[in-house]
Amino acid sequence: MQVFEGRLCPPPEGYIVIVVAKFNKTITQRLLDGALAKLRQHGVRESDIRIVWVPGAYEIPYIANYFARDNDCLAVICLGAVIKGDTSHDQHINRYVGMAIGEAAARFGTPVIFGVLTCDTVEQANARSGVIDSAKDKASNPAPGNKGAEAAEAALELIDLMTELPEIDVLSNMPMPPGLARLLNSDEEDNDEDDEDFFMPRRRNVKKVVRKKAAKKRPKK
16 A cells, blocks of 8 residues: 655745735735745745735736746645625635636646635634734744644645655657547558647637748740
């Protein structure tokens, strides 16, 4: 039996991104403080942390996608606070943000951590964003009950876990495109039809540029 489990330890070479919503900043700032405290506590260097402020929770997935595609990005920590109001607006925001963050992680294979509070009241949000005491060492005393600290901890564990997992031969398990199959199984020379089948998905949104051949000038008699 093989058991794989991530540890809380200094990450390998690369950087960690924290995407924070400015909406409800009193709360999200405390989430950010908790995340930074946890990262410092486990040996993450200041130079390897990038903080990106966005207008609100709705904009978090856009930036998460931007960084998750970078091979040097170890993880993206998403922090925000959506609090229920008089309408169902919060439900639509929460649904979209949760699904979009999950899709970013699945699409690029980078840990994208959901640290967005979805609360009914301000009191609930305050309870889930414990205050970091600035008079103490933030690195060793992250406040309990801080969702930002929990998200950072999850990011560190996943980063380490990804270094422990065995390599998987993805290509051998993927279905072969029809155009490529014909190219590999045929002794004939490549033709335009095969190339068009194989490369069509990448060229779908590319406008074709037609270049006219210059007409040869006839020699004067």
